[in-house]
Amino acid sequence: MEQSDLKQWEQRCIQEEPPECTAACPLHVDARAFVRHVRDGRWREAWQTLARTMPLAGVLGRICDAPCQARCKRGEVGDAIRIGALERVCVAQAQENYRFTPLPSKGQRIAILGSGLSSLTAAWDLIRKSYGVTLYDAGDRPGAALQAQHAPILSGDSMTAELAWLEKWGVRFEAGAPLPTPSFFQQTVEEFDALYLGLDSIDSDQWPLTRNAEGSLQVDPQIFTTSNPKVFAGGLTSSTILRAAQGRWVATSMDRFLQKVSLTAGREKEGAFATRLFTSLAGVQPLRAVAMADAQSGYSAAEATAEAARCLNCQCLECVKVCPYLEAFGAYPRKYAREIYNNESIVMGTRTANTLINSCSLCGLCQAVCPEDFAMQDLCLQTRRSMVEKGKMPASAHEFALEDMAFSQSDDFFLVRHAPGQKQSSHLFFPGCQLCASSPGQAAALYDYLRTRLGSVGLALGCCGAPAHWAGRREESEKILNLWQKQWEEMGRPQFLLACSACHQMFRELRPQVPIQSVWETLAAVGLPESPNTSPSACLAIHDPCTTREALHLQTAARQVLAAAGIAAEELPLGQELTECCGFGGLMANANPSLAQEVTRRRAALSAHDYLTYCAMCRDRLAAVGKRALHLLDLIFPPAGESDPAARPRPGWSQRRENRARLKQMLLEKVWSEAPVAGANYAKINLMISAEVRKRLDERRILEEDLQQTIARAEAGGPRLRHPVTGRLRAAFRPRHVTFWVEYAPIKEGFEVFNAYCHRMEVKS
Amino acid sequence: MKTTEDWSEELSWRCAACDRPLEMGQVTVTYMENSFTTDMPRCRQCGQVLVPEGLALGKMAEVEKILEDK
Ligand code: SF4
Ligand code: SF4
Ligand code: SF4
Numbered sequence: 114m115e116q117s118d119l120k121q122w123e124q125r126c127i128q129e130e131p132p133e134c135t136a137a138c139p140l141h142v143d144a145r146a147f148v149r150h151v152r153d154g155r156w157r158e159a160w161q162t163l164a165r166t167m168p169l170a171g172v173l174g175r176i177c178d179a180p181c182q183a184r185c186k187r188g189e190v191g192d193a194i195r196i197g198a199l200e201r202v203c204v205a206q207a208q209e210n211y212r213f214t215p216l217p218s219k220g221q222r223i224a225i226l227g228s229g230l231s232s233l234t235a236a237w238d239l240i241r242k243s244y245g246v247t248l249y250d251a252g253d254r255p256g257a258a259l260q261a262q263h264a265p266i267l268s269g270d271s272m273t274a275e276l277a278w279l280e281k282w283g284v285r286f287e288a289g290a291p292l293p294t295p296s297f298f299q300q301t302v303e304e305f306d307a308l309y310l311g312l313d314s315i316d317s318d319q320w321p322l323t324r325n326a327e328g329s330l331q332v333d334p335q336i337f338t339t340s341n342p343k344v345f346a347g348g349l350t351s352s353t354i355l356r357a358a359q360g361r362w363v364a365t366s367m368d369r370f371l372q373k374v375s376l377t378a379g380r381e382k383e384g385a386f387a388t389r390l391f392t393s394l395a396g397v398q399p400l401r402a403v404a405m406a407d408a409q410s411g412y413s414a415a416e417a418t419a420e421a422a423r424c425l426n427c428q429c430l431e432c433v434k435v436c437p438y439l440e441a442f443g444a445y446p447r448k449y450a451r452e453i454y455n456n457e458s459i460v461m462g463t464r465t466a467n468t469l470i471n472s473c474s475l476c477g478l479c480q481a482v483c484p485e486d487f488a489m490q491d492l493c494l495q496t497r498r499s500m501v502e503k504g505k506m507p508a509s510a511h512e513f514a515l516e517d518m519a520f521s522q523s524d525d526f527f528l529v530r531h532a533p534g535q536k537q538s539s540h541l542f543f544p545g546c547q548l549c550a551s552s553p554g555q556a557a558a559l560y561d562y563l564r565t566r567l568g569s570v571g572l573a574l575g576c577c578g579a580p581a582h583w584a585g586r587r588e589e590s591e592k593i594l595n596l597w598q599k600q601w602e603e604m605g606r607p608q609f610l611l612a613c614s615a616c617h618q619m620f621r622e623l624r625p626q627v628p629i630q631s632v633w634e635t636l637a638a639v640g641l642p643e644s645p646n647t648s649p650s651a652c653l654a655i656h657d658p659c660t661t662r663e664a665l666h667l668q669t670a671a672r673q674v675l676a677a678a679g680i681a682a683e684e685l686p687l688g689q690e691l692t693e694c695c696g697f698g699g700l701m702a703n704a705n706p707s708l709a710q711e712v713t714r715r716r717a718a719l720s721a722h723d724y725l726t727y728c729a730m731c732r733d734r735l736a737a738v739g740k741r742a743l744h745l746l747d748l749i750f751p752p753a754g755e756s757d758p759a760a761r762p763r764p765g766w767s768q769r770r771e772n773r774a775r776l777k778q779m780l781l782e783k784v785w786s787e788a789p790v791a792g793a794n795y796a797k798i799n800l801m802i803s804a805e806v807r808k809r810l811d812e813r814r815i816l817e818e819d820l821q822q823t824i825a826r827a828e829a830g831g832p833r834l835r836h837p838v839t840g841r842l843r844a845a846f847r848p849r850h851v852t853f854w855v856e857y858a859p860i861k862e863g864f865e866v867f868n869a870y871c872h873r874m875e876v877k878s
Numbered sequence: 879m880k881t882t883e884d885w886s887e888e889l890s891w892r893c894a895a896c897d898r899p900l901e902m903g904q905v906t907v908t909y910m911e912n913s914f915t916t917d918m919p920r921c922r923q924c925g926q927v928l929v930p931e932g933l934a935l936g937k938m939a940e941v942e943k944i945l946e947d948k
């Protein structure tokens with residue numbers, strides 16, 4: 114990923130955009146954080162949040178006219194949060210020390226005329242920018258007019274307190290100055306490096322400056338310059354917060370003027386602006402503002418806390434709300450993009466984001482819900498590819514799935530045939546590796562049925578290459594897709610009939626020239642076989658595989674098949690284009706098994722109904738967490754000897770291989786009348802394994818084949834260890850990148866296996 | 879790869895070929911071009927090692943991940 118790509122990804126996620134309240138505040142007070150502190154009764158922190166941005170918080174916090182409220186999101190569902198009133202309580206509750214770090218003086222002196230809000234704010238900011246500041250006021254007490262104007266709110270000593278701070282930091286107050294007179298003006302211009310005229314508290318009629326047609330001072334509305342370059346003016350607005358804001362912007366202009374830099378550059382975000390932040394109001398109950406028991410004195414602390422609790426804490430996080438993976442890593446896509454970029458840029462050291470990159474199920478739900486179309490799946494897949502290209506992909510992340518894919522493409526399973534007695538195929542049935550692994554009998558039954566309805570339907574057993582694609586191994590997935598393309602051409606370009614939606618997605622997106630149809634579309638068109646009474650024992654809810662998110666016609670076809678079978682089913686709250694992954698997609702379950710299991714559990718908990726799905730992997734993963742789940746084929750070709758197919762357990766990894774191998778043999782024998790091919794020698798070793806051990810080995814992804822190989826080698830004279838008391842044996846074998854340890858004992862029928870484990874490191878003495 | 883585990887169970891196994899008890903001894907562990915030594919139960923005569931289950935699933939798996947993320 115280039116830096117510019119990172120910028121684009123970051124730009125796209127708007128989670129860090131300010132909420133409406135902050136964007137509407139001329140000073141950009143972090144009202145969201147402020148209100149949260151108030152909600153939690155953290156008055157000190159609330160005050161600090163306010164004072165970080167707001168000048169003279171003790172004064173302005175009492176009289177701000179709160180334009181933020183007009184744009185507050187809460188206002189769309191009930192009343193806007195009364196942010197102004199909350200500020201008033203806060204500054205009355207807590208009065209902390211302002212932070213002020215004196216810097217070496219710049220040596221330049223600024224005169225400020227008047228003591229209205231704009232003047233006081235300008236003084237507040239300029240003293241912090243290390244200018245010498247003298248504030249001239251016509252009366253005998255600065256701020257007195259403002260105080261009078263806002264009686265009784267400002268009647269106490271709040272004004273005195275803020276002025277004391279200014280004085281402490283070095284602002285000089287000159288009372289009784291003849292402000293309106295031209296001579297005073299002239300004298301100040303000559304004496305000081307720059308001059309501010311606070312028009313909110315003084316009269317400008319007599320000053321020698323250019324005026325407009327109406328006779329008022331000509332002031333630039335953005336940078337507050339006048340016809341005299343040394344003189345700035347502002348404050349002519351009725352809004353209190355805008356007056357303060359103008360004082361702040363003037364301070365910026367004066368500073369830039371004295372620093373001799375551009376007065377205009379980079380000031381676009383001064384004042385209220387439009388924010389891109391999206392906040393969903395779905396499910397938000399309307400709420401009225403909390404009433405004040407005493408409107409004169411404002412909210413009590415308790416009332417304020419209740420009022421603040423209505424705040425929506427505006428954020429986007431639309432994707433995080435629906436994706437347990439995004440939630441699990443504690444942030445959101447904008448942050449993840451940065452982490453992924455850093456991970457890729459590391460030369461030496463630990464790549465801490467590898468698990469983040471490899472855990473995404475590539476399901477695309479994030480993009481479907483994101484107001485800005487952020488596609489985390491694209492980011493993760495593209496990064497996986499570049500990791501593979503650079504040889505930086507952790508070997509363990511996807512190895513098991515890739516070996517399973519290799520098995521599907523090996524002679525043990527791979528098969529391409531025209532229908533028996535046919536020299537050509539109009540269709541090619543492609544059941545996919547996982548349906549055959551899960552339910553070989555139904556794959557065979559469906560093949561028979563398709564031949565009876567469509568005639569020359571060929572068969573293709575193998576894998577579509579999705580695991581390699583998901584693992585970012587483009588070379589390998591392309592190799593497999595090219596192979597299928599070649600087979601397709603050699604068979605006379607039949608239409609592929611796909612039973613797996615992952616295969617459908619692979620061909621749809623990566624081999625658009627190959628004509629495909631999902632078997633659900635086929636079945637919806639040709640009709641269902643006469644079947645025994647298959648009505649399920651419970652209510653059903655449909656789980657759409659995540660690979661159908663962008664193939665709504667598959668979802669429709671599956672529902673048509675269901676309707677044709679006379680069965681009703683409910684929709685899940687997150688279904689169809691918003692469906693969730695079962696935890697298998699993107700090889701999530703390989704790279705992050707525990708997270709994948711959490712994903713499956715969450716999915717399973719969405720409804721108490723039995724689930725109905727049309728992906729074998731989805732069904733088996735749901736079954737593995739104890740969810741009752743049916744495959745659509747269970748209703749069409751009820752599995753023999755299963756009284757309750759929804760309760761059928763998920764076949765383990767070994768079983769999944771055996772099912773595929775057996776299916777191939779069975780079809781060769783039954784459909785093409787060919788003799789079965791003998792398997793490898795070790796495959797003849799008979800193993801006794803208790804259900805408990807079997808489950809443990811499946812979780813550890815240790816196959817029976819691994820056990821057989823290990824035992825075969827040990828029994829043929831390889832190294833073994835023996836336990837003197839139990840007589841059990843232990844042996845290790847490292848066929849490729851993993852060492853398997855098996856604890857076993859010979860029995861009459863073969864061997865009993867008590868335990869097995871594995872590691873990737875190589876150990877030698 | 880130091881661990882504080884109790885390996886008395888592993889040390890009660892014997893090498894089947896040499897018919898000798900296992901003893902703690904130095905072994906070399908290699909992964910992804912990284913190599914280091916540690917002590918594990920092994921046959922003093924023929925060098926056959928027993929990698930304990932707890933080690934394989936615990937500390938070794940952790941170090942594997944660290945090395946893979948390097
Ligand atoms: S949905 Fe997610 S990715 Fe999209 S803007 Fe919101 S937080 Fe960012
Ligand atoms: S609801 Fe809260 S965060 Fe959202 S705009 Fe209103 S005050 Fe700000
Ligand atoms: S798992 Fe799905 S929803 Fe979550 S980030 Fe990945 S593609 Fe998006």
Ligand SMILES: [Zn+2]
Pocket residue numbers: 893894895896897898921922923924925926
């Ligand atoms: Zn020995």
